[in-house]
Amino acid sequence: MTHLTQTAFRKAEKKYKRGQLAHDLDNAVDLANKPAVNQAVRAIRLAHDLEDPATVPFRLFTHKRPPAYVLRDHPGLLLIPNPFTDEAQRWLARKCLCDCPRPPNRTNxxxxxxxxxxxxxxxxxxxxxxxxxxxxxxxxxxxxxxxxxxxxxxxxxxxxxxxLLERQRWCTLGMQYNWTTKEYDRGTSPFDQDIDCLMRAIAIAITRPEGSAGDSVDTGNEYDGNSFASEAGIVNYYDERATMAGHVDKTEEKMDAPLISLSIGLSCVFLIGGMTRDTEPTPIVLRSGDVLAMCGESRMAYHGVPVVLDGTTPEFLNNPSAGTGDVVAATYPEWHHFAGYLTHHRINCNARKCS
Ligand SMILES: O=C(O)CCC(=O)C(=O)O
Known part of the structure; x- marks a missing residue:
């Protein structure tokens, strides 16, 4: 009988499998709960302001220089724990559910x-x-x-x-990705302008960050965010049972720009590994609003989502009467529909520059 050796990445995926969580999260990087004891991370200082895009008529970000972190063992992986206003998260949820998954954008x-x-x-x-x-x-x-x-x-x-909504798993933005050929060969649709501006604002803010004492340290992102444009993106929709298997995003012709990724709704465990599946990945708890950027070396790293965590959607998203006064609310279905969805789902919205 042959036994195939399991890779370190696969072992971690199995460890965080649904139903086995009680003690496992103790070892995960969790910036919301225990930043001081996260040995795996290092605080950095953003060298540029996180500016609200001029196109959006309300505040998206709570601070111009929010706290930010890199992972010691994964050069180029940057985290900004939720820099968004509650209103911004509700706005983004609306965009991801009502605007993004419509033709000519494609869905599964x-x-x-x-x-x-x-x-x-x-x-x-x-x-x-x-x-x-x-x-x-x-x-x-x-x-x-x-x-x-x-x-x-x-x-x-x-x-x-x-x-069918329960079976909607992804939609593609901008250059349309073909999951069969693993190429961007399905044409191009206009990338949502507001989401592009938001991603660009983040790309600028994370340009060449500094050490937490203002010293120049190698934080793994040399890319000048002023050159960033969202050319392709994916919105992933996870129900409580959904996972994303370990993979590397390497279709993009050029990979020097950060891949910027936002989470809304339920928290999840995100695994970030190395260039092969043999590197033991670091588990990170991603919560609603968290910004993750894969820059430099980490852009080529295996990553995935082995589990979504039940009951973790924040109150301002799952409360049926939240968000009724938001600036854009009148143009979308009533908030209680979103609250119902977000109580049981995680949304991930990511953007890449490909050329
Ligand atoms: O959901 C996430 O946070 C990861 C998404 C991802 O890896 C992808 O779309 O390639």
Missing amino acids: LDAFFDTPPESLFALASDATTCSQPISNRAEKDILMADVTLPKDRVYTQPGLPAA
């Missing part, structure tokens, strides 16, 4: 169903309160019918928007 469901121009979230919530209102009942019924239409006989059962 496109291969199987004819998808309507509206987002599944808006349809599943209440078609009459979507950002582009559906004017009458007949029109709404047509959209519902379209969305249930299976393609290519893969699925023969129709599904209503609410059921």
